[in-house]
Amino acid sequence: MKENGTELLRVEGLKQHFRSGSKMIRAVDDISFSIYHGETFGLVGESGCGKSTTGRTIIQLYQATRGRIYFNGEDLSKLRGKQRWRKFRRDVQMIYQDPYASLNPRNKIKEIIAEGIDVHGLAKNAKDRELQVAGLLETVGLNPEHAGRYPHELSGGQRQRIGIARALAVQPKFIICDEPISALDVSIQAQIVNLLKRLQQEKQLTYLFIAHDLSMVKYISHRIAVMYRGKIVELGLAKELYRYPLHPYTESLLSSIPYPDPDYERQRTRLHFQPQIQSEASQLLEVVPGHYVYCNPSEIALYQAKYERMASTSGSQPEPSLVY
Amino acid sequence: MTDNLLEINDLNISFQTFAGTVRAVRGVSLNLKKGETLALVGESGSGKSVICRSIMGLLPKNANINRGEILFHGDNLLTKSSRELQRIRGKKISMIFQNPMTSLNPTMTIGYQVAEPLLLHEKLHKSAARKKAIELLELVGIPDCKNRLNDYPHQFSGGQRQRIVTAIALACNPEILIADEPTTALDVTIQAQILELLKEVQTKVSTSIIFITHDLGVVANVADRVAVIYGGKIIEVGMVDEIFYNPQHPYTWGLLRSMPAMDAGDEELYAIPGSPPNLLTPPAGDLFAARNPYALTADVHAEPPMFQVSPTHFASTWLLDPRAPKIKVPEAIAIRHRYFRNRKQSTISSEGLKEGLR
Numbered sequence: 001m002k003e004n005g006t007e008l009l010r011v012e013g014l015k016q017h018f019r020s021g022s023k024m025i026r027a028v029d030d031i032s033f034s035i036y037h038g039e040t041f042g043l044v045g046e047s048g049c050g051k052s053t054t055g056r057t058i059i060q061l062y063q064a065t066r067g068r069i070y071f072n073g074e075d076l077s078k079l080r081g082k083q084r085w086r087k088f089r090r091d092v093q094m095i096y097q098d099p100y101a102s103l104n105p106r107n108k109i110k111e112i113i114a115e116g117i118d119v120h121g122l123a124k125n126a127k128d129r130e131l132q133v134a135g136l137l138e139t140v141g142l143n144p145e146h147a148g149r150y151p152h153e154l155s156g157g158q159r160q161r162i163g164i165a166r167a168l169a170v171q172p173k174f175i176i177c178d179e180p181i182s183a184l185d186v187s188i189q190a191q192i193v194n195l196l197k198r199l200q201q202e203k204q205l206t207y208l209f210i211a212h213d214l215s216m217v218k219y220i221s222h223r224i225a226v227m228y229r230g231k232i233v234e235l236g237l238a239k240e241l242y243r244y245p246l247h248p249y250t251e252s253l254l255s256s257i258p259y260p261d262p263d264y265e266r267q268r269t270r271l272h273f274q275p276q277i278q279s280e281a282s283q284l285l286e287v288v289p290g291h292y293v294y295c296n297p298s299e300i301a302l303y304q305a306k307y308e309r310m311a312s313t314s315g316s317q318p319e320p321s322l323v324y
Numbered sequence: 325m326t327d328n329l330l331e332i333n334d335l336n337i338s339f340q341t342f343a344g345t346v347r348a349v350r351g352v353s354l355n356l357k358k359g360e361t362l363a364l365v366g367e368s369g370s371g372k373s374v375i376c377r378s379i380m381g382l383l384p385k386n387a388n389i390n391r392g393e394i395l396f397h398g399d400n401l402l403t404k405s406s407r408e409l410q411r412i413r414g415k416k417i418s419m420i421f422q423n424p425m426t427s428l429n430p431t432m433t434i435g436y437q438v439a440e441p442l443l444l445h446e447k448l449h450k451s452a453a454r455k456k457a458i459e460l461l462e463l464v465g466i467p468d469c470k471n472r473l474n475d476y477p478h479q480f481s482g483g484q485r486q487r488i489v490t491a492i493a494l495a496c497n498p499e500i501l502i503a504d505e506p507t508t509a510l511d512v513t514i515q516a517q518i519l520e521l522l523k524e525v526q527t528k529v530s531t532s533i534i535f536i537t538h539d540l541g542v543v544a545n546v547a548d549r550v551a552v553i554y555g556g557k558i559i560e561v562g563m564v565d566e567i568f569y570n571p572q573h574p575y576t577w578g579l580l581r582s583m584p585a586m587d588a589g590d591e592e593l594y595a596i597p598g599s600p601p602n603l604l605t606p607p608a609g610d611l612f613a614a615r616n617p618y619a620l621t622a623d624v625h626a627e628p629p630m631f632q633v634s635p636t637h638f639a640s641t642w643l644l645d646p647r648a649p650k651i652k653v654p655e656a657i658a659i660r661h662r663y664f665r666n667r668k669q670s671t672i673s674s675e676g677l678k679e680g681l682r
Contacts (some may be wrong), residue, residue, distance in 0.1 A: 046511040047482065155599055156368065185367045185538050190582040190595035197592070212511050215541075219584040219593060256516040258541030260583050262564045263667075265545045270516050 005036035007073075008174060008206050009058065014067035016050070016057050027053040029230035030067070032284070035174075040200065040207040042221030042238065044214055044253070050230040051210045055176045058208070059092055071174070090120050093167035097179035099159035103151040109162055110147035113137070116170040136165040141195060157188035164195065168203070176208045181216060189213075193220055214257050218242050226250045229275075232284055236291035244310045246293045246303050249273050328395075329532055330356040330379070330500060335392035337374055337383070346603045348374045350556040352392075356500065361526065361533040363543040363564075365579070366553035369600050372536050375553075376502045378402075379534075380419055381409040396500075415445040418493040422505040424485035428477040434461075434488050435473030441495040460491040463528075464521055483514035487521065494525060502534045507542060519546055540583055544568055549636075552576050555601045555611035557627075562637030569664035572631075572639035574618045577657045594656075610642070618643060618651055 016028035028050040035041045043051045057064050060076065069076045071088060079085060093116075096102035103112055110133045114123075123129035134144035140161040151159055160180060167175050177196070181189040193216060199205060211217045217224060218238050225235040226249065234247040245251045252273035258265060284292045287303040295303060337349040349371045356362050364372040377383050379394055379401065394401040396417070401409070418441075421427040429437060438460055439453040448456065454473070461469035464487040466480075477485055486506060493501055503522065507515040523546065526533060535546055543550055543564070550567040552560040552575065560573040571577055581594040598615040601607070607614065613623035622628070622642040631644035642648055653661065 046513055157599065186540065187367060187579060187582050187596040190584075190593045194592050194595055214512060215584050253512060256512040258516075258519075258539070258545040260540035260544050260568055260580055262544045262568050265541075268545075270520075273513075 005038065007034050008037050008071070009035040009208075010068075010070040011054075011058065012068045012070070014054070014057065014069065015065045016053050016062060017065045026230050028057065031227075031230075031232045032067075033225055033232065033235060035206060035208060038200070038204055038206055039222045040209050040220055042217040042224035043208060043210045043227060044212060044217050044224060045227035046212060046253075049227040051227050052178055054227075055094070055178050055208060055210050059094055059176055060088075086120065090116075090170045091173045092176065093170065093172040093174070094176045094178060095160075095163050095167050095180045098183055099156055099163055100151075100183075102163055103159060105151050107150075108147070109137075109149050109151070109154075112151070112162060113147075113166050113169050116166065120170050122170065132169070136169055139168065139199070140165045141191075156184055157191060160184060160188075160192055161195070164192075164199070168199070171203075172205070174206045174208070176210070178210045179212070180209075182211065182213060189216060196220065214253060226253065231294055232292075233294040234292065235284065240291055244291075244307055246287060246291070246306055247295075249275075327357060328355040329358050329397070330354075331393075331395040332375070332379075333393050333395070335375065335378065335394065336390040337371075337378055338388050338390055339384075340386045340388065341604075344604050347606065348387075348556050348603060349378070352553075352556070352558055354551060354558065354561075356532050356534060358499075358532055359526070359530045360548045361535055361546050363535045363537065363547035363550045364553055365538060365540065365543055365550060367538060367600050369603075370553045371556035372553050373504055374556075376419070376504055376534060376536060379500075379502065380413055380417060381406070382413075382419075411445070414441050414498075415496040416498055417500045417502065418496070418498040419502040419504065420486075420489050420493045420506045423509055424482060424489050425509070427489055428485060430477055433474045433476060434480070435475075438488065438491050438495060441492060445496050456495070457491075460495055461488070463494070463525065464488070464491045465517075466491075483510055483517065486510060486514070486518055490518070490521060490525075494529070494531075497529050498531060500534065501531045502536075504536045505538075506535075508537065508539070515542070522546065540568075540579060552579070555606070556603060557611070557640070559612070559641070560639040562633070562639075565664070565667075566634060566637040569660050569667065570633070570637070571657060571660065572633055572637075572644060573641045574616045574643070575612050576639075577654060578615075580660070581654065581656050594654075620648060622648075 012032050014028055014031050015026070018025045018027055031054065043054060045051050053062065056062050058069055071092065079088060113133050113136055114129055117123050117129055117132060123132055133147050137144050137146055142158060142161055146154070151162070154162065181192050184192060196207065197220060200207065209217060209221055221238045223236065224238045224241050225232045226247065227233070228249045234241065234245070234250045241250065242254065245254050252271045255269070255271040282294060282296050284294050285297060285300055287293045287300055288307050293303050332352060332354040335349055335352045339346040339348055352375060364375065366372045374383070378389065381401065389402055396412070428434070435454065435457055438457040442448045442453040442456050457473065458470055466472065466484060466487055480488065507518050510518065519542065522533065525531065537543060547564045550562065550564050551558050552567065552573065554575050560567065560571065560576050567576065571580060578594070578596040582596060584593055596615055601611040609625050610619070610623040610627050613619040616623065620642050628640045628642045630638045630640050632638055633644070643651065
């Protein structure tokens with residue numbers, strides 16, 4: 001949403017390198033972006049492109065190799081003091097991909113949800129704690145009686161709801177959703193996406209939504225960044241990015257999505273992406289307002305021409321020409 | 325003997341659990357012709373994997389086949405001894421499993437794993453099997469495979485591992501290939517490559533494929549025929565065009581509507597309400613009735629029979645009964661129905677639904 005909204009999170013020149021034997025793996029290689037209040041920022045790309053690493057570095061599960069992360073205007077690398085870290089950990093929460101692995105099987109649901117409440121001392125007494133848990137369960141569409149159960153007694157969709165309730169328990173401002181729907185069935189995916197959207201409106205939440213399922217990402221996100229090999233190759237408004245994909249990698253990703261339309265599927269052609277050698281001068285540059293592409297400054301005109309061409313013919317795929 | 329390669333008749337499977345008997349498959353009948361791709365669609369727990377495992381004879385010990393037969397070339401697979409099944413499994417019928425991370429043995433080289441079915445079934449000599457293994461890995465597109473035969477699974481990426489699993493499944497030129505969610509764990513680009521690979525292999529060796537998935541986009545891409553499964557029963561079956569453009573069962577509608585359209589606005593995504601039925605104590609009547617906004621009173625009392633829509637299209641819903649009241653079909657589905665009618669009269673070019681409706 002709104003470029004003009006106030007900034008909640010800013011990532012500047014973030015690098016995250018891992019050592020693997022004698023080799024250096026550049027999981028995240030110099031990326032910068034901002035996320036504004038109340039928006040959903042989608043981060044897509046194939047596995048191993050560094051999207052999850054980005055999320056984990058933001059929540060400080062990893063220490064960034066280089067670069068700065070500002071949350072609410074504060075530089076996280078300069079954040080000192082237990083109280084301020086506690087505040088940060090309360091403001092930023094995470095929902096994980098695998099609802100089977102992210103819930104402790106030996107704890108009851110109420111203990112799982114209330115853990116954050118206890119850590120941050122958000123409940124006045126035992127009664128209040130119980131009420132809060134019941135309220136959270138209801139918020140995510142579960143029955144308060146689920147509080148006494150164990151994770152194995154619930155289905156995948158219900159467990160993911162628990163994961164969401166746990167994140168909401170400490171009243172965060174910003175939630176990192178790391179592939180929250182990838183492990184779920186199509187019909188359940190829709191329920192979870194609707195729930196996330198509703199919660200965002202009710203609680204003015206900001207999401208970083210990490211996923212590889214492009215059709216759902218587009219549906220939930222306001223802006224999307226496409227990652228490839230540790231770099232953001234394209235960033236723009238969700239609708240714009242899908243209609244006018246400029247970077248060849250984005251084009252190839254979009255042309256790979258199958259749609260529930262057999263006639264269209266029979267004629268869909270997949271575009272292959274040939275990774276080119278990027279020159280040193282390449283960076284994320286604004287091609288049209290609000291739409292950034294990773295390229296050489298000399299290529300901007302090329303991409304602008306491409307945008308014009310797409311806008312006049314609307315879309316790179318052969319447009320099905322049927323009218324009723 | 326018919327032209328069906330595989331025929332499943334009135335299959336009933338239940339599981340003995342501590343909580344009681346779970347009726348996982350309830351009266352499923354299916355057939356598979358030579359060279360066709362049949363997609364089985366349904367939620368987790370709908371019984372689609374159980375059906376396929378029963379074909380392979382891979383059901384766990386607590387499973388009970390109460391009734392039915394599975395005819396392969398007219399022979400009932402269910403009455404075969406485990407020795408006889410061993411000769412069929414991996415040779416004439418083979419399977420690709422969902423998770424390529426767990427279906428390869430981490431302690432054996434991939435060269436050996438691909439050659440294993442050749443050594444066992446085809447009784448090939450070691451050097452011949454090795455040569456064939458290289459050919460297979462080339463077929464599935466593993467680069468530089470000659471030098472990678474002695475590599476272990478962890479040295480390959482997820483997509484490559486799924487290709488290797490596919491190579492193993494194809495080693496003995498099976499007549500039937502069962503693919504159990506082969507692309508669910510993969511990225512879209514890798515998924516597209518695997519689907520292209522399966523189609524390519526199918527034209528080369530004319531294998532029949534049973535494709536299990538819950539992703540309708542994938543189904544539209546690969547399938548010739550589709551069977552939709554709910555609560556252990558087939559509720560709609562037909563040619564791929566009939567299922568996607570002329571769906572009759574409210575559950576099929578729900579599945580199609582819960583896919584986000586290409587040009588979707590901000591309106592709420594349709595989600596099928598509720599959760600899958602409890603097969604431990606299934607309610608009377610139609611199992612989908614509780615989640616079905618179009619349920620009739622008849623649904624609560626009796627399970628609907630299969631109604632015929634066209635010679636190849638059947639659906640199990642009381643809405644097709646001549647006595648059923650006319651209901652208003654949701655708009656997203658009505659568009660598909662209109663497209664189907666126009667397409668039949670060939671008043672339009674069959675290029676697919678308009679953008680935004682997919």
